[in-house]
Structure formats: structure tokens, C-alpha cells
Amino acid sequence: MTTLVWLRDDLRLEDHPALAAAAEDPDGAVVVFLLDEDSPGIRPLGGAARWWLHGSLRSLGEELAALGIPLVLRRGAAAERIPELAAESGADRVVWNRRFGAGRALDAAVADRLREAGRRVSSFRGSLLFEPGSIVTGQGTPYRVYSAFWRACLSAPAPPVPLPRPAGLRAATRQPASDALDEWRLLPQRPDWAGGLAERWSPGEPAAALRLDRFLRERADRYAADRDRPDADAGSELSPALRWGELSPRTVWHRAIAAGVDAGMFLSELGWREFAWHTAAHEPGLHERGLNPQFDAFPWRTDPGPELAAWQRGETGFPFVDAGMRELWRTGFMHNRARMVTASFLTKNLLVDWRIGEAWFWDTLVDADAASNPFNWQWVAGCGADAAPYFRIFNPSAQAQRFDPEGEYAGRWAPESLLIPEIVDLRASRIRALAAYDAMRAGAQPDASPAASSGAEPGAKPSD
Structure with missing residues (x-):
């Protein structure tokens, strides 16, 4: 059996359930990243995100190449391209780690197309600590208050222990042709505004692992006290790695606990990320309309x-x-x-x-x-x-x-x-x-013009 692994915001090897599943198949794997900015509901990336994606894909490509596995790059609408890639590679099965928000409906459509073509589809839990739908109120509805949501998370079974890098992962014989990363022109052209990004960041899983180690070793013990001080350099700086899946939240969770530091406040920040994604799972299109x-x-x-x-x-x-x-x-x-x-x-x-x-x-x-x-x-x-x-x-x-x-x-x-x-x-x-x-x-129509700057202040609390 040949398995096609469809990567999205999970650009890593460690704790990657879809890659681990592919490593079990005797005929090897095809590993694909699809740049999809054409499917309905998928928001095109911003400029800084495109810069990071370029570096992260380059890093992952090098990591996979060391295992003898090419990283296949394609672009286009997923409902068209993923079935095409499965046919080109002769894949019997297509696997991915689940995503939420607008991506959930798209994944369902892709799965339908693949099954119609006679291919098996498997998806895995890999992007969040807890699956949306597993943390709900007593009435079965999504939480709207973070403190109650996080208490429910902490009362649930702990997130699974992270998976190791997949042993035995190997390349399938039939590998589809790949786009060249530079052809995607993810990096800024002229003018090149990304000099400051390159000075501060090194995208990719190896650099993300080093940032996590550094945080746990040097900053975690003062995180709760200094996290609100931008002059204190107490933050983890792990949010880009979590956004691109260079680190899984399960890895961060278990490493923080194992480090023996006071991780309560830090882990609650992972909880806030969970809260955002659980909300998006039920309310796609958050960037277009308010929840209230x-x-x-x-x-x-x-x-x-x-x-x-x-x-x-x-x-x-x-x-x-x-x-x-x-x-x-x-x-x-x-x-x-x-x-x-x-x-x-x-x-x-x-x-x-x-x-x-x-x-x-x-x-x-x-x-x-x-x-x-x-x-x-x-x-x-x-x-x-x-x-x-x-x-x-x-x-x-x-x-x-x-x-x-x-x-x-x-x-x-x-x-x-x-x-x-x-x-x-x-x-x-x-x-x-x-x-x-x-x-x-x-229900009135107030004056919100810039000149509207006088009048009695309504009864309100002092500003922060």
C-alpha cells in the first residue's frame, strides 16, 4: 500500500500522526504540501506568513531529503489537486492531520472525491490539545467563556504523549513531479522588506525545537511574573512554530510539564489558542463577522x-x-x-x-x-x-x-x-x-467622527 501524506499547517516530523501512519505502509509514502489559495473559504496568506512558509518548507524539505524522501510541492484548489496527486502516485490511501474552521468543510469535500475514486482516507488528531466537540458545556454547546472552557480542558484526559519521529518512513516508488519552491515567489521581491524578519527568525522544526529548549531552560521560571513586560524578554516566542506546526501543542505541553517549572500560566496560553480554534471550528469566517x-x-x-x-x-x-x-x-x-x-x-x-x-x-x-x-x-x-x-x-x-x-x-x-x-x-x-x-x-446613531471629542463621559470604569 502506498500512502499520500497531505501536509498543511503541520510542517514537522515529530509528533506527526499522519506521517507515523504512512511509515507503517510497505510501499512507502508520497509527502505533499499544497499551496491552496484557490479553494472557497481559504484565506490567502499575508506577506510575512509567505516569508515564513518559504523558510519552513525549505527546512522540512532538507529534513525529509535526509531520509531519502522528496517533498512534493504543488499549488491549486485542494479538491482538484489532491485527487490528481493520488492518481499520479498510485496512492491507495491519503492521510492528513485534521484542521478546523473553513478548512474542515474543504477536507470533507476532498475526502468525498478520493473515496469516489476508490481510495481510502484517514485523518488524525494532530493540531490541537483537545478535539473541538470534545470540550462542550453540559448542554452540549461550545463554551463562550474562557475560564470555564479551560477548566473543562484541565478536567479532561491529558493530551496524548507526543509521537517520536516516524521510524521506517520511506519514499514510494512513484513520486509526482514537484514545483520548485523558488518558483512560488513567496519571498518579497523588490523592495525586499524581510531583512528584519531574517535577523530575528529561523523558520523550521529544528530552530523551533531550540527555541522551546531555550525557553524552558532560561525563561519559563519567570514567565508568569514577567510575561506582560515587553522589556523583559520573558516570552516563549513559540507562536510562529505553533502556527505552522513546526511544534505540536502536545509537544509543548508535555515538555513544559516534564521540565518541572511552574507551567500553569504558560499552559493557559496554549489554552487560549485552543479556545480560539474551538470557537473557529463552530464559527468559520471569524475575520469577516463578529461573534456578537x-x-x-x-x-x-x-x-x-x-x-x-x-x-x-x-x-x-x-x-x-x-x-x-x-x-x-x-x-x-x-x-x-x-x-x-x-x-x-x-x-x-x-x-x-x-x-x-x-x-x-x-x-x-x-x-x-x-x-x-x-x-x-x-x-x-x-x-x-x-x-x-x-x-x-x-x-x-x-x-x-x-x-x-x-x-x-x-x-x-x-x-x-x-x-x-x-x-x-x-x-x-x-x-x-x-x-x-x-x-x-x-439603538441610536452616535457621532463617531474624529471631531466628536467632547461631552460628558458615561458612567464607566476607569481606563486601564
């Missing part, structure tokens, strides 16, 4: 003009915001605390539609995935699952005093920000945002 339909009537500014450009360039005049946005542009990454503050500033101080900010992060983050990116933007904007109350508006100046008290983070990324005129009055814009929220709830 009440916000469909919110008067977002969809044409914010120069203020949006200032936010994107890191020229708002608020050093904490500007530092985050410049770190993002330079490295394809932003500290999580800065992500919350920059997103709050855009959606609440500037009243810009959260989808505009989400699209910018989608294009510039190396770790933007189809669940976490829109899920987190909805959380900040107030229209998502377990969303931050709308009146929680992150004051960037107060946030800087609390989490970057010496100004090290701001000084590293935006040293001249204090010389830039502030593009908005924080107090006035807060009043405007809360008035818009109250009017939305009352």
Missing part, C-alpha cells in the same frame, strides 16, 4: 484616512503604541501586551473597524493564523467570545508606565516617538468611544 451580532450596528470608521496610516507606521505620538507597531513591521512579531494596547488604540481611541486592524496584522505577522488573529481582535474590540468589556480601553500611557516603566521597549523600537504630535486626545476619544457604545446598545 449587536456590534453589527456599531459605527466603526471604515475610512479613517491619515490616522490609520499613522498607526500602521508607528507614528501616533504614543511611544508604547509606536514601539509595538514598529516591532511588528521590522520583525513580523509583536509582544502580546503591545498587541492588546495597539488593537485597543485603533478600535477604541480611533474607532477604526477591527477588521481593518486584523487585516493589517494578517499581512504583517509571521504567526497570524485563521483562528487566533481574528479571535484576538474581536476580543479587544468587544464583539468576540469572552470579550473584554467594551469600556475596557487600554490607556497607552498608563500601560507604558506599568509594563515598560523604564521606557526600554519604547526606546528600543520608537525612540523618537515622543517628538511626534499625538494624533488623538486620549480622554476625549475615550468619551467618544463609550458614547458610541452606549448609543449602539440603545
Whole structure:
């Protein structure tokens, strides 16, 4: 039996159930990565993600080549290309690790086509700690509150122990022709804006394993205390590896526990990723519509003009915001605390539609995935699952005093920000945002124009 392994966001060898299954077949395997930006519901990758994908595929190709197995690269709509590849290779079976969100329906369509052609199909649990549908409320519905969701996860049987690299994996005799990776032009052309990405990151499973080792050895014991400090270098920096499946969440989970460190807070961050994907499994299209339909009537500014450009360039005049946005542009990454503050500033101080900010992060983050990116933007904007109350508006100046008290983070990324005129009055814009929220709830049409900057502040809690 020959098995075709269809790779997606699981670009690794360790803890890869689909590859492990293929290693059991006597006639070998065909390993395929399909660049699918044509299927309905599949969102084309942003620029930073394409850069990472190029490096990760190159790394995986080298790892497989060392085993004598080519990595076959093709592009096109999966419902067409995967059956074609199965026919070209004479594969009796096609296997993959399950995905969720919009990809679930596509996978079902591909499976139907393959079975119609007489081929076996197997899918495996490999991208999450817990399968969507296995963690539900007592009424059988998805959780909408994270704390309850995570308690249910921790009460469930522990995630399986990670699988070793598949021993005995070998190449099938009939290997389809492969595209050349460089022909896909995933890397930026002219101008080449990816220099800062290359300085900070090395995509691929080997580099991801080293980052995990470094985190557990050097940072994990202070993660809970310093994780909100962008000046403290306490983060794991594992989110790109998890997004591309260079590490499985099960590997991270079990390695953290085995390391004997206080991993509770760290593992809860894996839980937040789970929460995003479990939500996306039930609510595909998170980047297009809010989970709370009440916000469909919110008067977002969809044409914010120069203020949006200032936010994107890191020229708002608020050093904490500007530092985050410049770190993002330079490295394809932003500290999580800065992500919350920059997103709050855009959606609440500037009243810009959260989808505009989400699209910018989608294009510039190396770790933007189809669940976490829109899920987190909805959380900040107030229209998502377990969303931050709308009146929680992150004051960037107060946030800087609390989490970057010496100004090290701001000084590293935006040293001249204090010389830039502030593009908005924080107090006035807060009043405007809360008035818009109250009017939305009352069914009125508030004034969300930039000039709407005066009036009595509604009864609300102090800003963070």
C-alpha cells in the first residue's frame, strides 16, 4: 500500500500522526504540501506568513531529503489537486492531520472525491490539545467563556504523549513531479522588506525545537511574573512554530510539564489558542463577522484616512503604541501586551473597524493564523467570545508606565516617538468611544467622527 501524506499547517516530523501512519505502509509514502489559495473559504496568506512558509518548507524539505524522501510541492484548489496527486502516485490511501474552521468543510469535500475514486482516507488528531466537540458545556454547546472552557480542558484526559519521529518512513516508488519552491515567489521581491524578519527568525522544526529548549531552560521560571513586560524578554516566542506546526501543542505541553517549572500560566496560553480554534471550528469566517451580532450596528470608521496610516507606521505620538507597531513591521512579531494596547488604540481611541486592524496584522505577522488573529481582535474590540468589556480601553500611557516603566521597549523600537504630535486626545476619544457604545446598545446613531471629542463621559470604569 502506498500512502499520500497531505501536509498543511503541520510542517514537522515529530509528533506527526499522519506521517507515523504512512511509515507503517510497505510501499512507502508520497509527502505533499499544497499551496491552496484557490479553494472557497481559504484565506490567502499575508506577506510575512509567505516569508515564513518559504523558510519552513525549505527546512522540512532538507529534513525529509535526509531520509531519502522528496517533498512534493504543488499549488491549486485542494479538491482538484489532491485527487490528481493520488492518481499520479498510485496512492491507495491519503492521510492528513485534521484542521478546523473553513478548512474542515474543504477536507470533507476532498475526502468525498478520493473515496469516489476508490481510495481510502484517514485523518488524525494532530493540531490541537483537545478535539473541538470534545470540550462542550453540559448542554452540549461550545463554551463562550474562557475560564470555564479551560477548566473543562484541565478536567479532561491529558493530551496524548507526543509521537517520536516516524521510524521506517520511506519514499514510494512513484513520486509526482514537484514545483520548485523558488518558483512560488513567496519571498518579497523588490523592495525586499524581510531583512528584519531574517535577523530575528529561523523558520523550521529544528530552530523551533531550540527555541522551546531555550525557553524552558532560561525563561519559563519567570514567565508568569514577567510575561506582560515587553522589556523583559520573558516570552516563549513559540507562536510562529505553533502556527505552522513546526511544534505540536502536545509537544509543548508535555515538555513544559516534564521540565518541572511552574507551567500553569504558560499552559493557559496554549489554552487560549485552543479556545480560539474551538470557537473557529463552530464559527468559520471569524475575520469577516463578529461573534456578537449587536456590534453589527456599531459605527466603526471604515475610512479613517491619515490616522490609520499613522498607526500602521508607528507614528501616533504614543511611544508604547509606536514601539509595538514598529516591532511588528521590522520583525513580523509583536509582544502580546503591545498587541492588546495597539488593537485597543485603533478600535477604541480611533474607532477604526477591527477588521481593518486584523487585516493589517494578517499581512504583517509571521504567526497570524485563521483562528487566533481574528479571535484576538474581536476580543479587544468587544464583539468576540469572552470579550473584554467594551469600556475596557487600554490607556497607552498608563500601560507604558506599568509594563515598560523604564521606557526600554519604547526606546528600543520608537525612540523618537515622543517628538511626534499625538494624533488623538486620549480622554476625549475615550468619551467618544463609550458614547458610541452606549448609543449602539440603545439603538441610536452616535457621532463617531474624529471631531466628536467632547461631552460628558458615561458612567464607566476607569481606563486601564
